[in-house]
Amino acid sequence: MRRDMFLKSMAALAAAGALPLSARAANTIKMMIPANPGGGWDTTGRALGKAMLEAKSADSVVYENKGGAAGALGLAQFVPGSKGDPNAMMVMGAVMLGGIITGKPPVDLKTCTPIARLTSEYNVFVLPANSPFKTMADVVAQLKKDPGSVKWGGGSRGSTEHIAAAMIAQRVGADPSKINYVAFRGGGEATAAILGGNVTVGGSGYSEFAEYIKAGKMRAIAVTSAQRLKGIDVPTLKEQGIDVEIGNWRGVYGAPGITAEQRKHLTDAVLAALKTKSWQESLEKNDWTPAVMTGPAFDKFVDDEFASLRATMVKSGMI
Incomplete structure (x- = not known):
């Protein structure tokens, strides 16, 4: 086969995805x-x-x-x-x-x-370090009293932390349709809102808040797992009497x-x-x-x- 014909054949095969990655062009x-x-x-x-x-x-x-x-x-x-x-x-x-x-x-x-x-x-729920609330029990007490007064912050509408917040309200006897959920476009925005005290409770994956929890800038009050996460001393919602688990x-x-x-x-x-x-x-x-x-x-x-x-x-x- 002539060189020009060979190169054309190889190019056609690569374009079609018929060559292994190692045989394709960059x-x-x-x-x-x-x-x-x-x-x-x-x-x-x-x-x-x-x-x-x-x-x-x-x-x-x-x-x-x-x-x-x-x-x-x-x-x-x-x-x-x-x-x-x-x-x-x-x-x-x-x-x-x-x-x-x-x-x-x-x-x-x-x-x-x-x-x-x-x-x-699994998600972790946190409070700003200067929050008047100290535990999930404090949050639940306020949620029962006035669902709209507890401002939950997290990812976009429909995120797992949004669903978890609605499930928590339902499990403790509050109206889930009245929860006050503030959706953010990304983890960076949510973190800034929590650190600034612009939300009552924040939710996200533990990794996104870990450095702030360790530095004492956030207080972790619950995780959404069935058991405590390995090496992380934060109680689950279930062990606090709230039957919610979501990954x-x-x-x-x-x-x-x-x-x-x-x-x-x-x-x-x-x-x-x-x-x-x-x-x-x-x-x-x-x-x-x-x-x-x-x-x-x-x-x-x-x-x-x-x-x-x-x-x-x-x-x-x-x-």
């Missing part, structure tokens, strides 16, 4: 992070990108942050902007599902391609319209990254629990999560 992963810098999705996306570079399953990674509406704004940009692109990925998770249920955006997550669930993380998982999706082979290549690239030292360090640093799931099992998991979250939100009076 591939740049385009990572959509549908949240502002500083939050859990941002940390996850950048940690994964770094690990993909270490694993050599990507030659370079570019990031784009597009926060708002529980990830719906980023999703709305990702769907048309990345169609058919085998190197495009979007960070997503339980928060996005909740936002889709409450916000009903015009774009559909189901048009995108499931790649992998990566981690799970926050995160994962990645590929672009709409990619082929089964391209999906497999992208999945393999992500799985290779999860074996690196860099990723293991990120798990430890951020107190993430590995929760890896791919393929049909991940597809089914997302469908089941949609149904479960919708049922919880209806029962809690959120929709």
Whole structure:
């Protein structure tokens, strides 16, 4: 075969995704992070990108942050902007599902391609250091007296901390439809609001508040796990008599319209990254629990999560 014909054949195969990553030209992963810098999705996306570079399953990674509406704004940009692109990925998770249920955006997550669930993380509720309240019992007492006077701060509407706040109200006998929830576009904004005393209670993944808790700038009063988190001396809601348990998982999706082979290549690239030292360090640093799931099992998991979250939100009076 002539050299020019060989090169054309190789280019065609690479464009079609029929060559392994190692045989293709330099591939740049385009990572959509549908949240502002500083939050859990941002940390996850950048940690994964770094690990993909270490694993050599990507030659370079570019990031784009597009926060708002529980990830719906980023999703709305990702769907048309990345169609058919085998190197495009979007960070997503339980928060996005909740936002889709409450916000009903015009774009559909189901048009995108499931790649992998990566981690799970439980939420922690915190008080500003100078709060007049000291415990979750104090918050509950005020919640029962006047639900609207307790200002909850966290991620976008439909986030796991929003759902947890509604569930807490329901379990303690307060009207969940009257909770005063303030949604922020990213973890950085929520943190600033808590530190500034602009909300009564803040909620997010423990990793986002850890440094402020350790520094005494926030007081942790409850976690949403079934048992206390390893190495973290914060009581669960359940041990405080509030029957609420809810987790926050995160994962990645590929672009709409990619082929089964391209999906497999992208999945393999992500799985290779999860074996690196860099990723293991990120798990430890951020107190993430590995929760890896791919393929049909991940597809089914997302469908089941949609149904479960919708049922919880209806029962809690959120929709």
